[in-house]
Amino acid sequence: MLGEEAPIACCAPLAAAVLDEHEAEATAELFGALADPARVRIVNTLATSPGPVCACEFEPALGLSQPTVSHHLKRLTEAGLLEREQRGRWAYFSLRRDAVEKLAAVADLKGACC
């Protein structure tokens, strides 16, 4: 789809019976996308917002410069966690529903899988 990154499709759950090197790398990549306080706060904001959030709102909320916010939004979008929608001059972001499911499955060490 136009303007969308590919969904998370490659990583395997931490509790997968067999985990090859490629899957381990993809899973580590997904966790790496969340291994930053600013990105955790962006995801938290989106998780607790009723609708898409304008990129312009993160700058004051996080106390970060616009290029830094853009970098974090790009990283999260590339990891397949966010959906980006252009509205005029601003981009709006929301959590991808499939990413939410996938992250919970990957982090579930109790054995439930996707």
Place this chain on the structure above:
Amino acid sequence: MLGEEAPIACCAPLAAAVLDEHEAEATAELFGALADPARVRIVNTLATSPGPVCACEFEPALGLSQPTVSHHLKRLTEAGLLEREQRGRWAYFSLRRDAVEKLAAVADLKGACC
């Protein structure tokens, strides 16, 4: 307890209603512990093993040197994810049950909390 790191106690779920800067950092730190393919494979091995695993088993399984394996095991233990038990000259590792629960709760964006 002797020989144990503190459990994961500080990080907040990604979907927490309010997430302060300290909690965001702790949550990012937890994800950072899993943002490496070797550490993902260690956790995967422990998640699929019936009992504690000797540190000596990871070296051949991961194709990494002993110091590198030790570094990864230390990082995971410090993050509160692993329990370390000394048996003679070798250390044995297992997943902490509370960490398993905590990780699933932190990564659950669907709203369920700890």
